[in-house]
Amino acid sequence: MICASEWVVDRSAALPLLASGQTQHVFPWPASGADEVIKVPAFDSRLRATPVVAGDCRPVRTIPRIAYRCTIEPVSALVEHLGDPVAHVLRPARDRLLTRLWRALTRRAFLRMLECIRVAERTGVQGVLLRSRPVDQVALMLGLPSGPVAYFGPALMQERADGFVDAVPALPEADWDLVVDAQHALWRHGLAIADVAAALTPFNWANTRDGLRLGDTGSLTRDQSVAEAALAPSTVAEYREYVLARTPSVLKRTVSQKLDRAIRRITPAALRVLWCSG
Ligand SMILES: Nc1ncnc2c1ncn2[C@@H]1O[C@H](COP(=O)(O)OP(=O)(O)O)[C@@H](O)[C@H]1O
Numbered sequence: 001m002i003c004a005s006e007w008v009v010d011r012s013a014a015l016p017l018l019a020s021g022q023t024q025h026v027f028p029w030p031a032s033g034a035d036e037v038i039k040v041p042a043f044d045s046r047l048r049a050t051p052v053v054a055g056d057c058r059p060v061r062t063i064p065r066i067a068y069r070c071t072i073e074p075v076s077a078l079v080e081h082l083g084d085p086v087a088h089v090l091r092p093a094r095d096r097l098l099t100r101l102w103r104a105l106t107r108r109a110f111l112r113m114l115e116c117i118r119v120a121e122r123t124g125v126q127g128v129l130l131r132s133r134p135v136d137q138v139a140l141m142l143g144l145p146s147g148p149v150a151y152f153g154p155a156l157m158q159e160r161a162d163g164f165v166d167a168v169p170a171l172p173e174a175d176w177d178l179v180v181d182a183q184h185a186l187w188r189h190g191l192a193i194a195d196v197a198a199a200l201t202p203f204n205w206a207n208t209r210d211g212l213r214l215g216d217t218g219s220l221t222r223d224q225s226v227a228e229a230a231l232a233p234s235t236v237a238e239y240r241e242y243v244l245a246r247t248p249s250v251l252k253r254t255v256s257q258k259l260d261r262a263i264r265r266i267t268p269a270a271l272r273v274l275w276c277s278g
């Protein structure tokens with residue numbers, strides 16, 4: 001358990017931001033002797049690459065998701081089409097609401113992710129992941145670009161990786177078969193990666209001395225239907241097109257071969273066969 005209350009009073013010792021994705025803020029963790037990072041659920045929407053939109057706030061479960069799609073999404077889209085002066089008032093209110101929803105959703109998803117990591121530890125499949133340690137509650141001073149912010153809440157300690165794959169051009173060198181084998185191991189223990197990019201390619205994985213490990217654990221799920229939905233044929237086809245469009249011509253052949261090999265082995269049907277087969 002980390003006891004870091006001294007960070008809260010010492011604003012000058014705020015942890016500098018290392019990186020931020022769409023769902024987690026990442027900071028170096030100097031307090032441990034080892035080279036580690038500490039991750040917290042993203043809460044500053046200004047650090048996102050794209051502004052929060054209604055599609056970012058969809059609940060995971062089916063009924064709340066349908067309700068959301070029938071209410072908040074159309075209302076949010078309607079506000080976009082309103083003329084001034086109504087839009088002038090409603091748009092900031094809509095954006096504030098969406099940001100709050102996104103923050104709450106991100107935090108809940110983070111807690112579910114910590115539970116997935118605990119399941120991986122219990123079932124002995126944690127070797128697929130970058131060495132990670134969930135922490136229920138931390139008190140930290142975080143150095144965000146907008147200034148220091150006190151943070152209380154859950155966190156994930158993780159081994160710091162130099163070779164974090166977070167760009168498409170970095171993909172061809174890695175051994176994609178490891179990504180496939182690792183996922184089959186996760187499926188056997190009732191865990192899956194519900195993100196087409198990390199499921200089919202080493203994107204969000206990290207190259208370590210011991211080989212490829214999943215670094216962005218944010219898309220882990222214990223929900224079989226969520227995992228299957230992430231591998232829907234339309235999603236896979238769209239992602240294939242996206243990757244190939246960003247791959248330099250000289251690498252297109254290699255990448256399409258690797259991608260197609262992964263697509264053949266990472267399918268909803270294979271998932272159903274292996275799910276919880278221990
Ligand atoms: N363990 C790590 N070591 C080094 N850099 C990391 C580590 N984890 C994350 N990062 C950096 O932080 C970014 C965001 O972290 P990530 O886990 O992918 O969060 P998100 O779910 O928000 O995408 C990554 O793309 C990477 O650049």
Ligand SMILES: [Mg+2]
Pocket residue numbers: 021022204216
């Ligand atoms: Mg990521």
